[in-house]
Amino acid sequence: MLKAGIIGCGKIAELRHGPEYTENPDSQIVGYYDKDVARAQTMVALFGGRVYDSVEQMLADQEIDVVSICVANHAHAQVSIDALYAGKHVLCEKPMATTLAECQAMVDAAQANRRRLMLGHNQRFAAAHVMARLMIQDGLIGRPLSFHTTFGHPGPEGWTGLANSWFFSKQQAAFGVLADLGIHKTDLMHYLLGEPIVRVTGLLATLDKHYPDGKPIDVDDNAICLFQTRSGALGTLTTSWTYYAGENNSTRIYGTTGQLRLYDDPNYALIYEPAQGKVQRHALDEMTSNKKQTAGQRTNTGVIDAFVKGVISGKPTVIDGEEGLKAMKVIFAALESIETGRSIQVEQT
Numbered sequence: 344m345l346k347a348g349i350i351g352c353g354k355i356a357e358l359r360h361g362p363e364y365t366e367n368p369d370s371q372i373v374g375y376y377d378k379d380v381a382r383a384q385t386m387v388a389l390f391g392g393r394v395y396d397s398v399e400q401m402l403a404d405q406e407i408d409v410v411s412i413c414v415a416n417h418a419h420a421q422v423s424i425d426a427l428y429a430g431k432h433v434l435c436e437k438p439m440a441t442t443l444a445e446c447q448a449m450v451d452a453a454q455a456n457r458r459r460l461m462l463g464h465n466q467r468f469a470a471a472h473v474m475a476r477l478m479i480q481d482g483l484i485g486r487p488l489s490f491h492t493t494f495g496h497p498g499p500e501g502w503t504g505l506a507n508s509w510f511f512s513k514q515q516a517a518f519g520v521l522a523d524l525g526i527h528k529t530d531l532m533h534y535l536l537g538e539p540i541v542r543v544t545g546l547l548a549t550l551d552k553h554y555p556d557g558k559p560i561d562v563d564d565n566a567i568c569l570f571q572t573r574s575g576a577l578g579t580l581t582t583s584w585t586y587y588a589g590e591n592n593s594t595r596i597y598g599t600t601g602q603l604r605l606y607d608d609p610n611y612a613l614i615y616e617p618a619q620g621k622v623q624r625h626a627l628d629e630m631t632s633n634k635k636q637t638a639g640q641r642t643n644t645g646v647i648d649a650f651v652k653g654v655i656s657g658k659p660t661v662i663d664g665e666e667g668l669k670a671m672k673v674i675f676a677a678l679e680s681i682e683t684g685r686s687i688q689v690e691q692t
Contacts, residue, residue, distance in 0.1 A: 345370045345651055348401045348431075350422055351413035352377035352386045354503050355436055355463075360411045361390045363647035370409075370651045376401050398422060402429035409459075409654055412436060415515040416522075420445035423460065427452040432459040434650045438526045438674065439667045441517035446671045450664040461650050461660050462667035466531045468645030470627040471605045471612035475596070476535050478615065484598030487536055487576045492594040494524040495583035498552060498564070511552065511560035519562030521547055522674050525582040528594070530670035532570065532578065534661065535596065539669050539691040542571040545677030551585045568677050573691070592630045606630045665692075 347364050349356050352375050364370045374393040375383040383394040395401040401410070402425060410426045412419055412435040420440035426433050433453070439462055440446045453460035466472055479487060499510035509515040510523060533539055547566035549559050564584040571577055593607035601617035608614055612627035629642075653660035669691055676687040 345408045345654060346373045346406050347371065348373055348395070348404070348407045348410045349375045349386065349413060350377075350398055350401065350410055350426075351415075351436075352379070352382040353413060356411065356413040357386065357389065359644060360413060360434075360647065361386055363643055364411075364651075365390050366643065367647055367651050369655060370647070373404070373407050374401065398425070402426055402431065407431060409434065409650070415509050416517050417441055417515050420449055423449050424452045427456045427458050427460065430456065430458065432461075432650075432654045434461050434463060434646070436463045437530075437667070438518060438522040439664075439671045443672065443675050446668050450668055453664050459650070459654050459660070460664035460667075461646075461653060462530075462662050462664065463646050464527060464530045464662045464667065464670075465644035465646050466527050467534045467661050468649065469606075469612075469630055471625070471630075472531060472535060472594075474613055474625065474627065475603050475605055476537070478603065479535060479596070479598075480537065483601060483615065483617070484596065484603060485600030487572075487574075487596055487598045489576060490532065490536075490578035490594065490596040491581070492528040492532060492578065493581045493591045494528050495581065495586035496524075496590040496592075497587045498584035499523070506555045511554065511562060513561035516562060518674070518678075519547070519549070519560075519566070520564055520582050520584045521545070521566035521568075521677060523582075524584075525566055525568065525580055525677075526670055526674055528580050528582065529568075529570075529673045530662070530667070531594065532572075532580075533666070533669055535594070536572055536576065538573045539689070540570045540673045541573050541689050541691055542686055543673055543676045543680055543689060544569040544686045545680040547681055566677075568673075569686075570673070 364372050372392045375386045376395040377383040409432040423433050423435050499508045545568045547563035552560040552564040568580040594605040596603045604614040611624040613625040615623040649660045676689045680687045
């Protein structure tokens with residue numbers, strides 16, 4: 344039985360990490376830390392355990408085997424590295440960290456301490472994505488040529504319940520929607536296509552989001568990227584916090600002999616359209632959404648289950664630190680593209 348600690352007790356901890364540890368038969372939550380003690384106490388009331396007085400106190404507790412890092416982006420690297428050096432296995436929320444050097448330092452810390460570092464990229468566990476990856480590997484759409492992937496919703500204020508959420512703060516979040524939602528889809532394309540993105544051109548803007556006093560938020564609320572994979576496939580990423588009429592979390596992949604449509608139909612999670620032959624429609628599951636979870640609809644993302652299994656078995660997960668680093672390299676390249684006005688080559692292993 345793995346004993347877990349949760350650092351940071353916001354909505355992601357309350358609606359995902361807490362329930363998923365509790366539901367996993369091989370894990371038990373020991374306790375929580377949050378600078379807002381009331382939030383940690385709420386987690387105790389919901390899932391049991393205790394409140395720690397500090398991160399250091401939690402990491403010094405030899406009873407704890409694993410920790411979830413659910414703090415603001417700017418603190419991901421330091422807290423994760425401290426936890427790894429304290430001998431804990433780490434599940435860190437995305438985006439991984441705020442600089443490429445920090446991301447690499449996290450990977451290095453996991454390797455140095457022989458501990459698991461996993462990132463919370465839940466899209467790899469969605470049923471249609473798992474099935475699509477296998478179909479692509481089996482050659483059902485031929486050679487992938489192009490793709491477009493979209494992730495947009497009304498914004499983190501709906502998820503957090505805060506009109507001036509830390510997601511809007513450059514100091515705390517470091518990034519805007521590109522790294523909040525775009526990192527999910529960047530990592531997803533690596534997973535689906537089985538190869539990394541090696542060239543990127545980016546464009547971002549703050550189009551509509553404002554603080555309660557009317558000032559524009561510090562970070563981008565819309566971003567678009569052009570991608571090229573190692574084999575030459577071309578694609579687009581569109582991500583937004585201003586899809587006020589409803590969420591779009593869809594992907595299409597076009598190959599030489601067919602195409603895949605993922606989560607772009609209200610009834611079918613995966614639609615396979617061959618160039619010749621009968622269209623196949625698979626209902627499968629519904630994509631995990633913030634709106635459903637804040638409305639009290641429980642969904643298991645599969646992240647905690649994969650993390651627990653990986654720690655117990657000692658085998659790699661599908662989104663260990665090295666994989667998370669690949670996606671972050673693309674995000675940092677996109678930001679460089681935006682700053683320089685040119686396409687950026689991404690060095691990938």
